Amino acid sequence: xxxxxxxxxxxxxxxxxxxxxxxxxxxxxxxxxxxxxxxxxxxxxxxxxxxxxxxxxxxxxxxxxxxxxxxxxxxxxxxxxxxxxxxxxxxxxxxxxxxxxxxxxxxxxxxxxxxxxxxxxxxxxxxxxxxxxxxxxxxxxxxxxxxxxxxxxxxxxxxxxxxxxxxxxxxxxxxxxxxxxxxxxxxxxxxxxxxxxxxxxxxxxxxxxxxxxxxxxxxxxxxxxxxxxxxxxxxxxxxxxxxxxxxxxxxxxxxxxxxxxxxxxxxxxxxxxxxxxxxxxxxxxxxxxxxxxxxxxxxxxxxxxxxxxxxxxxxxxxxxxxxxxx
Amino acid sequence: xxxxxxxxxxxxxxxxxxxxxxxxxxxxxxxxxxxxxxxxxxxxxxxxxxxxxxxxxxxxxxxxxxxxxxxxxxxxxxxxxxxxxxxxxxxxxxxxxxxxxxxxxxxxxxxxxxxxxxxxxxxxxxxxxxxxxxxxxxxxxxxxxxxxxxxxxxxxxxxxxxxxxxxxxxxxxxxxxxxxxxxxxxxxxxxxxxxxxxxxxxxxxxxxxxxxxxxxxxxxxxxxxxxxxxxxxxxxxxxxxxxxxxxxxxxxxxxxxxxxxxxxxxxxxxxxxxxxxxxxxxxxxxxxxxxxxxxxxxxxx
Numbered sequence: 001x002x003x004x005x006x007x008x009x010x011x012x013x014x015x016x017x018x019x020x021x022x023x024x025x026x027x028x029x030x031x032x033x034x035x036x037x038x039x040x041x042x043x044x045x046x047x048x049x050x051x052x053x054x055x056x057x058x059x060x061x062x063x064x065x066x067x068x069x070x071x072x073x074x075x076x077x078x079x080x081x082x083x084x085x086x087x088x089x090x091x092x093x094x095x096x097x098x099x100x101x102x103x104x105x106x107x108x109x110x111x112x113x114x115x116x117x118x119x120x121x122x123x124x125x126x127x128x129x130x131x132x133x134x135x136x137x138x139x140x141x142x143x144x145x146x147x148x149x150x151x152x153x154x155x156x157x158x159x160x161x162x163x164x165x166x167x168x169x170x171x172x173x174x175x176x177x178x179x180x181x182x183x184x185x186x187x188x189x190x191x192x193x194x195x196x197x198x199x200x201x202x203x204x205x206x207x208x209x210x211x212x213x214x215x216x217x218x219x220x221x222x223x224x225x226x227x228x229x230x231x232x233x234x235x236x237x238x239x240x241x242x243x244x245x246x247x248x249x250x251x252x253x254x255x256x257x258x259x260x261x262x263x264x265x266x267x268x269x270x271x272x273x274x275x276x277x278x279x280x281x282x283x284x285x286x287x288x289x290x291x292x293x294x295x296x297x298x299x300x301x302x303x304x305x306x307x308x309x310x311x312x313x314x315x316x317x318x319x320x321x322x323x324x325x326x
Numbered sequence: 327x328x329x330x331x332x333x334x335x336x337x338x339x340x341x342x343x344x345x346x347x348x349x350x351x352x353x354x355x356x357x358x359x360x361x362x363x364x365x366x367x368x369x370x371x372x373x374x375x376x377x378x379x380x381x382x383x384x385x386x387x388x389x390x391x392x393x394x395x396x397x398x399x400x401x402x403x404x405x406x407x408x409x410x411x412x413x414x415x416x417x418x419x420x421x422x423x424x425x426x427x428x429x430x431x432x433x434x435x436x437x438x439x440x441x442x443x444x445x446x447x448x449x450x451x452x453x454x455x456x457x458x459x460x461x462x463x464x465x466x467x468x469x470x471x472x473x474x475x476x477x478x479x480x481x482x483x484x485x486x487x488x489x490x491x492x493x494x495x496x497x498x499x500x501x502x503x504x505x506x507x508x509x510x511x512x513x514x515x516x517x518x519x520x521x522x523x524x525x526x527x528x529x530x531x532x533x534x535x536x537x538x539x540x541x542x543x544x545x546x547x548x549x550x551x552x553x554x555x556x557x558x559x560x561x562x563x564x565x566x567x568x569x570x571x572x573x574x575x576x577x578x579x580x581x582x583x584x585x586x587x588x589x590x591x592x593x594x595x596x597x598x599x600x601x602x603x604x605x606x607x608x609x610x611x612x613x614x615x616x617x618x619x620x621x622x623x624x625x626x627x
Contacts, residue, residue: 040448042526046441047453049434050501053494058460061468061475068470075474125362130355138610139366142373145605147555149574150598153581154376157591164375167392197369204616250461257464259558266581280466287470288562300467307464 065297073294086298096274096282097299099184101306104279107188108255108310112248114192119202126203127210137207141200152263155194179264179276187275191264205247209240249314256307259284279303373602380404380595387592403596413597416576419485423572424553426489431496431549432542433535438495439504440534444516445526461498469562476563485570487563488553500545507541508534543615551605573601 030038072082090097126137143151158164159178169175178190213235221231237244257280262269268289269281283303287296379387381399407413441447442454476487495501515537519529553572560575571579580594609616 036448039446043441043445043447043450045526046445046530047438047447047450049494050438050457051453053491054457054460056475057472057491057494058463058468061471062463064471064474065467122365125358125365128358130359134613136362136366138613139370141609142606143369145551145609146373146598146602147551147574147605149555149557149577149581150376150602151372153577153594153598154372156581157379157595158372158375162390162392164392197372200369253462253464257466262561263557263578263581266578280464283466284562288473293470293474297470300464300470304464304467307462311462 065300068294069298069301071294073297074291075293076291082294086295087302089295090298090302096277099274100277100279100282103184103188103274103277104256104258106184107191107258107278108252110188111192111195111255111258112251114195115199115202115251116244116248118196118199120206122199122203123206123210127207137203140203143197144200144204148260149263151194151197152260156264159190159194177272179261180272182273182275184275187271191260191276205243206240209243210236212243213239245314245318249311252310252314253307256280256303256310279306376595377599380592380599382592384590384592387590400592403592404600406593407597407600410593412571412576413573416571416573419570420554420573423485423488424550427492427496427549427553428546430489430493431500432538432545434493434495435497435500435545436504436508436535436538436542437530438501439508440530442501442505443508444513444529444534457498457501461502473562477565482563482565483569485572488556488559488572496545496549500548503544504538504541507538511537540615543612547608547612547616550608554601554605573597577601 069086070081070083071079072086073079122140126133126140146154159180160166161177165178166175176186176190179187181187181190217235217239218231221235226234258278259269259280261271261276261278261281262284265271265276268285270277270285279299280303283296283299286292286299290296375394378395380403381401382393382396382403383398383400386393386396442450472487473482476482479486481487481490515533516529519533524532555574556572557574557578560569560572561578563569569575577594577597
């Protein structure tokens with residue numbers, strides 16, 4: 001179907017003009033299959049690249065990865081089925097998994113609210129009708145524009161033992177290892193600190209949400225005596241809910257796959273005693289540095305199921321909340 | 327919220343009650359400005375620090391004391407980056423990847439979206455649903471088999487994995503955005519062209535594509551930014567150190583293998599500054615499109 005779909009577009013113009021007249025007279029001339037083909041070929045031609053792309057770069061690798069997750073496979077030599085043993089090993093005998101899993105959940109569930117809340121506050125500021133507010137917006141967004149790898153380079157230096165943060169802490173006689181710490185809470189919190197500099201991304205999100213809410217709603221609410229919180233709760237949130245929901249979902253999926261620790265603690269991104277090791281990086285290490293493709297595939301399916309559960313939970317929560325409002 | 331308070335302030339009244347309100351608003355305004363300047367300084371500080379660090383000499387970098395501003399700015403650091411063959415080659419590779427994707431992604435995404443928005447065909451909804459569900463799919467799941475696939479195709483250690491897959495739409499989100507955009511346009515133009523005998527390809531290239539300009543700009547900015555800073559792709563699709571590095575990967579590589587290059591942190595910082603100039607300028611120019619683009623992708627999601 002796919003290989004032939006691209007060929008008839010050359011003759012299409014001619015065929016259309018030629019067949020327009022005789023078609024009412026001779027509709028029986030073509031078989032059902034042929035008519036089906038003629039009705040659909042135009043659309044199929046347009047989506048053909050997508051079908052090939054989804055098949056080759058999404059569906060096939062997914063199925064392959066699921067199959068490999070039941071094998072002990074190193075990519076070269078070993079390839080024998082182990083059934084569910086990879087999965088059992090992950091949950092029972094893997095000494096790193098629960099630590100890594102905890103780190104990932106901690107990072108994802110704290111990071112997303114931080115971005116949303118700080119982004120909202122900043123957007124409120126950047127939405128004031130003052131002169132020169134555009135320049136401020138650009139400045140607030142500037143740290144987001146800097147490529148991740150460059151800011152990794154920068155923050156690695158600022159958090160180092162003699163770096164600017166420790167020089168500052170030294171004024172109070174304190175010292176911190178930041179993400180070199182063996183305490184996960186400290187190490188991951190320093191990633192949050194780093195992420196705080198890119199709250200401009202969250203700001204842009206909220207700004208565009210504000211933009212799509214009619215000003216009249218706020219004015220009406222104000223006349224009726226609605227305070228700042230009432231207006232936020234009854235106007236801003238409901239009006240921008242679809243957009244915010246969409247962004248929470250994509251953000252959570254993204255943060256569950258966070259691999260930025262690779263550049264903060266190169267080359268394996270594990271941190272001291274696994275303190276900043278997260279699932280995506282763990283999978284990378286297992287599969288590409290450790291060459292355990294079977295085990296890595298199983299891990300990636302665990303991650304996928306976790307993300308699936310979280311996403312389903314979010315959709316469920318949305319239905320619950322939306323249902324209550326009706 | 328405060329903007330409402332501002333907009334409701336009458337400016338014509340002259341009685342004293344309003345005047346006291348006015349001074350209150352003025353004080354509020356000054357406070358807000360001060361707050362914004364403070365936040366702006368905090369947010370910009372790392373970047374300024376980076377620029378300052380990129381101008382430092384070797385001794386200043388190595389010293390244990392904190393040096394905020396270099397005594398003599400070493401502009402030769404930048405010269406060293408620009409003359410470094412590794413960075414030049416990496417820049418060439420990055421530009422190749424970016425130019426290819428800047429053409430391929432908007433073109434293929436709008437092409438596919440045109441089919442979804444303007445044609446009826448069997449399996450449309452199923453395909454669209456499947457495509458949307460891939461947005462929820464973690465890329466981690468597919469990367470190991472893709473590595474094996476690229477290996478058997480001989481694509482590892484080349485730039486092909488970063489370019490060729492993008493001719494199939496470059497990601498569900500772009501197709502989704504382009505489709506929503508096309509659906510918001512009047513369908514009559516398309517029908518008129520159909521009656522005049524224009525084939526599907528002609529309708530796409532001469533009607534659909536030119537109308538998609540705003541969404542194409544949005545896609546292009548995002549494609550540029552994601553490819554410009556992407557170090558993870560090159561990191562995965564490499565076989566050994568002969569990989570044709572992109573700029574971001576090159577910076578990552580000097581981070582991990584400080585033995586290989588004799589770059590000091592000041593040289594790397596200079597490279598970083600040069601790397602962040604381009605996206606910053608792009609953002610200055612396309613600020614409006616970016617904000618509106620985000621609004622678009624949310625409202626229809």
